[in-house]
Structure formats: C-alpha cells, structure tokens
Amino acid sequence: MTPYGSFTFFIILAVLLTPTAVMGLMGKRFHTYNMVITVVALGLIFASSLKQAAALSLFTVWQLVIIQSYISYRKKSNSNGVFYGAVILSILPLVLSKLLPYFSEVNFIGFLGISYLTFKGTQLVMETRDGLIKKNPPLSRLLYFILFFPTISSGPIDRYRRFEKDMDLEIQGEQYKLLLYEGINKIFRGFLYKYIIGYSINHYFIANLRFIAHSHLENHLYYMYAYSLYLFFDFAGYSAFAVGVSYIMGIKSPENFNKPFLSRNIKDFWNRWHMSLSFWFRDYVYMRFVFWMTKKKWTKNRNLLSNLGYILLFLLMGVWHGLEMQYIIYGIYHAVLMVAYNSFEQLNKKHKWWPQNKWTNVISIVITFHFICFGFYIFSGQLFHKGA
Amino acid sequence: MEFKNEVISLLAEICQDDIVKENPDIDLFDAGLLDSFGTVELLVQAEERFGITVPITEFDRETWNTPNQIAIQLADLK
Numbered sequence: 232m233t234p235y236g237s238f239t240f241f242i243i244l245a246v247l248l249t250p251t252a253v254m255g256l257m258g259k260r261f262h263t264y265n266m267v268i269t270v271v272a273l274g275l276i277f278a279s280s281l282k283q284a285a286a287l288s289l290f291t292v293w294q295l296v297i298i299q300s301y302i303s304y305r306k307k308s309n310s311n312g313v314f315y316g317a318v319i320l321s322i323l324p325l326v327l328s329k330l331l332p333y334f335s336e337v338n339f340i341g342f343l344g345i346s347y348l349t350f351k352g353t354q355l356v357m358e359t360r361d362g363l364i365k366k367n368p369p370l371s372r373l374l375y376f377i378l379f380f381p382t383i384s385s386g387p388i389d390r391y392r393r394f395e396k397d398m399d400l401e402i403q404g405e406q407y408k409l410l411l412y413e414g415i416n417k418i419f420r421g422f423l424y425k426y427i428i429g430y431s432i433n434h435y436f437i438a439n440l441r442f443i444a445h446s447h448l449e450n451h452l453y454y455m456y457a458y459s460l461y462l463f464f465d466f467a468g469y470s471a472f473a474v475g476v477s478y479i480m481g482i483k484s485p486e487n488f489n490k491p492f493l494s495r496n497i498k499d500f501w502n503r504w505h506m507s508l509s510f511w512f513r514d515y516v517y518m519r520f521v522f523w524m525t526k527k528k529w530t531k532n533r534n535l536l537s538n539l540g541y542i543l544l545f546l547l548m549g550v551w552h553g554l555e556m557q558y559i560i561y562g563i564y565h566a567v568l569m570v571a572y573n574s575f576e577q578l579n580k581k582h583k584w585w586p587q588n589k590w591t592n593v594i595s596i597v598i599t600f601h602f603i604c605f606g607f608y609i610f611s612g613q614l615f616h617k618g619a
Numbered sequence: 620m621e622f623k624n625e626v627i628s629l630l631a632e633i634c635q636d637d638i639v640k641e642n643p644d645i646d647l648f649d650a651g652l653l654d655s656f657g658t659v660e661l662l663v664q665a666e667e668r669f670g671i672t673v674p675i676t677e678f679d680r681e682t683w684n685t686p687n688q689i690a691i692q693l694a695d696l697k
Binding site for chain 2: 357358361362363390498513514515517518519521522525526533536537540580
C-alpha cells in the first residue's frame with residue numbers, strides 16, 4: 232500500500248491514530264503505542280512486496296550494526312579511516328541499489344524510501360564523529376527513528392537529536408490539543424495541495440496539453456510551468472501529510488517547503504524548496520567540505536572554495552535523485568546557477584548594481600521563478616524524450 | 620565582556636559590515652549577512668583564535684542567529 236496514496240490508507244490511519252489522540256489529550260505518554268502502530272503501518276505499506284520488505288529489514292539491520300559499532304568505537308578512539316569507512320558502508324546499499332539495475336534484471340536491494348533512510352544512518356555516523364552522540368541509544372529508539380512510518384517513503388528527513396528531544400518531552404493535554412489541531416490542519420492542507428490542486432493541474436491541464444497548445448514550443452512551455460506547479464503541490468501535499476501525522480504522534484518532523492516560488496534568488500530557493508534535503512546537504516556535505524578545505528589551507532580563494540562546495544553539493548544531489556541523464560543535468564544546472572549567483576552577489580557587494588527595495592525584490596522573484604521552472608523542466612525528463 | 624567584543628569584531632570581519640557592531644541583536648541570516656560559507660569561516664576562526672571547537676551540526680540557525688547570541692553560545696563552549 233502506498234503511504235497516503237488511497238482513501239483506504241487514510242481510513243486505516245484514522246483508526247490507528249485514534250488511541251494516540253485520546254492518550255495525548257489525556258496527557259499520557261503514547262510513544263510505546265506509536266511504536267506498535269509504526270510496525271502495523273510498515274506491515275501494510277510493504278505487505279504487497281515481500282522482496283521490498285526483506286530488503287528493508289536487511290537494510291535496517293545493516294545500518295544498526297554500523298551505527299552501534301561506530302558509536303562504541305568512537306568512545307575509545309577517533310581515526311579518520313574508520314570514520315570514512317563507516318560513512319561509505321552506510322551509503323553503500325543506496326549506491327548499490329542505484330547501480331544494480333544497470334547490471335541485473337532484479338533489484339534485490341532497493342525498496343521504497345531507501346534514499347531517505349540512508350540520510351538518517353549517515354547522519355548518525357557523522358554526529359557521532361563530531362562527538363554529539365556519545366552513548367549508544369536504546370535499540371527501540373534508534374529503530375523507531377529510522378523506521379518512523381509517517382516519513383518513511385519520501386521524508387522529510389529528520390535529525391536524531393531533534394527527534395530524541397521530542398521523544399523525551401512531557402506533553403500536557405492542553406499542549407497536545409494544539410499539536411493535534413496543527414496536525415489535522417496540515418493533513419487537510421495536504422488533501423487540498425495533492426488531491427485537489429496537484430491532481431487538477433495534472434489531470435485537466437497537463438494530460439490535455441496536446442489539445443490546448445497550438446505549437447511544439449507552446450506545448451513545451453506550458454508543460455514547463457504546469458509541471459513545476461504540479462511538482463510543488465504534489466510534493467508539498469505529501470509532505471504536509473507526513474508532517475501532520477508526525478505531529479499527531481507527538482513528533483515535530485521538520486517542514487519541507489516555505490513558499491519556494493517566492494524565492495528572491497537561487498540561494499534563497501534552496502532555503503525554501505525540499506528544505507530537509509537541502510539542509511542535509513548543506514550541513515553534511517557543503518559545510519564539511521568547505522571546513523575541511525579551509526583547515527587544510529589548500530586555497531586562499533574564498534570564492535573558488537565556495538563554488539567548489541556548491542558544485543560538489545549539487546552534483547551529489549543530482550545523482551542522488553537517480554543516475555538518469557535528466558537528474559545529472561539538473562544537478563549541473565543548479566550548480567551553474569549557484570556559482571553564477573555567488574559571483575554576482577560578491578560583485579554586487581562591491582558595486583551595488585542591484586539595490587534592495589520593493590521593486591527589485593519583485594523583479595528578482597519573477598526572474599528566479601523562471602529559472603526554477605526551467606530546472607524542473609530538465610528534471611521532468613521531457614527534454615530527453617522524443618515526441619512529447 | 621571583552622570576549623563578547625572580540626566575537627563581535629570577528630563577526631564584523633566575516634560579514635564585512637560594521638552594522639554587526641552597531642546592532643548586535645540583528646538576525647544575521649535574515650539580513651543576509653551570514654550564509655553557510657560565512658558560518659564555516661566563523662567556526663574555523665573560533666577554533667584558531669579562541670580555541671573553541673564547535674561541531675558543524677551543533678550550529679543551528681535558530682539559536683546562533685545574532686552577534687549577541689553567538690557570543691553567548693561560544694562563551695558556553697569555552
């Protein structure tokens with residue numbers, strides 16, 4: 232069963248979450264019950280494919296062994312080699328699941344959500360390296376964090392220390408009431424975004440484009456803007472479901488979107504679009520890379536360093552989406568935009584070509600919007616398919 | 620107090636703007652004065668000048684948002 236994919240799923244969700252809400256309103260601790268329903272929900276989601284269920288189980292055990300052994304190791308020593316080894320091992324299943332389809336007919340490693348779950352494992356290794364996770368967490372809690380069902384298929388990507396804080400928080404009945412309202416509110420916004428707006432754009436506009444557009448160019452142009460809007464409403468809708476259900480379970484999963492089409496520049500866009508992913512790359516790839524390069528003093532050129540960081544980040548992000556041409560080019564496209572914007576920003580600091588006021592802000596938003604949509608057009612793969 | 624002033628002048632260098640000194644309660648990220656790159660510079664300098672190591676993931680933009688806040692956080696880790 233696809234999470235949030237059918238009416239049945241929501242009915243089951245409502246039944247499973249009723250005791251959660253009742254306990255929450257009474258101010259009782261409900262995390263043990265929520266762990267039980269996570270198992271039930273995972274069972275429903277993966278019941279249709281035993282192969283995927285097996286892959287998920289294997290993956291989870293793999294991550295647990297790496298995390299727990301690395302935490303135990305880190306208490307005693309801290310060698311670079313072991314750290315790199317642990318990181319490589321933690322992303323290995325994801326890499327294999329992306330590469331395998333090119334060599335074999337059956338993909339026995341991949342499963343729904345592997346791309347997202349990998350981030351959680353790798354993150355734990357990195358925070359342990361930084362000395363932020365010092366004790367081996369209880370197994371049940373680690374499992375719950377990795378397999379937390381509301382966000383299992385496509386995020387948002389939570390952070391362990393944030394998640395743990397929510398688990399330890401004593402929620403009073405009155406406070407829970409607000410969480411519950413907010414959660415329900417988000418779920419209904421999800422319905423509006425995904426099943427009303429997103430669905431309509433796709434069903435009434437994109438599916439009928441060949442009757443609406445008068446020329447080849449028009450067709451592609453309409454597709455570009457419509458697909459961008461569809462992608463936002465579909466994904467923001469899904470994220471609203473995931474965050475909403477998390478809230479009802481007393482976990483404040485991070486938000487994924489903050490009005491991305493109102494971004495004033497491309498840097499701003501990446502602080503507003505798929506935030507839990509871009510912040511992950513910012514914190515665990517870009518900043519680490521720049522930090523490491525600065526300490527090694529390989530270059531004094533700040534712009535070069537920052538640009539190299541952006542190129543690395545966006546190439547990785549592109550490849551993470553998939554090894555198909557469109558994702559790689561999507562990554563390159565955003566790397567180029569970031570480097571170009573970064574250079575412009577530096578020059579503008581000196582020369583003040585582009586002042587900040589109401590009018591320039593509006594113009595910036597409009598320009599950025601078109602660049603973003605072209606990016607999604609690349610992402611959609613339409614450029615690479617003949618006869619669209 | 621002296622430490623706080625040192626942190627604020629370090630921030631003024633990194634942000635290349637003296638507004639940091641004039642208004643030490645300004646939100647550096649909202650104002651576009653500090654970004655990820657500037658943050659890394661701050662962390663590197665904190666280590667080199669003050670001998671304070673701040674793990675990158677410890678730095679979250681909600682609590683490390685103003686010059687005053689950053690000074691308080693760094694003083695805590697001293």
